[in-house]
Amino acid sequence: MYSIRIVTVRLREHQYMELKRLVESGDFKSISDVIRFALAEFISRRKLRWRDRKELRSYLADRGKGFMASGRVIEEVRREDDWS
DSSP states (O other), X not given: OOOOOOOOOOOOHHHHHHHHHHXXXXXXXXXXXXXXXXXXXXXXXXXXXXXXXXXXXXHHHHTTOOOOOHHHHHHHHHHHHHHO
């Protein structure tokens, strides 16, 4: 069973209105759902070690990897992370 924590966050008016618009459009059930989704995406992306192609190329060069299909690269990096 998951434990639930309540977190308070201060948003600018335009950010709140955008969240409200996403709920009203039916994309999400609640503002909490939008924030949970965004947070999960943020955490997932933070696991990657690069922010752009230059950083990715540097990452690959440091590991002696040549260029290959991006899907293969991503899967290989994820496997490396799983074994870390």
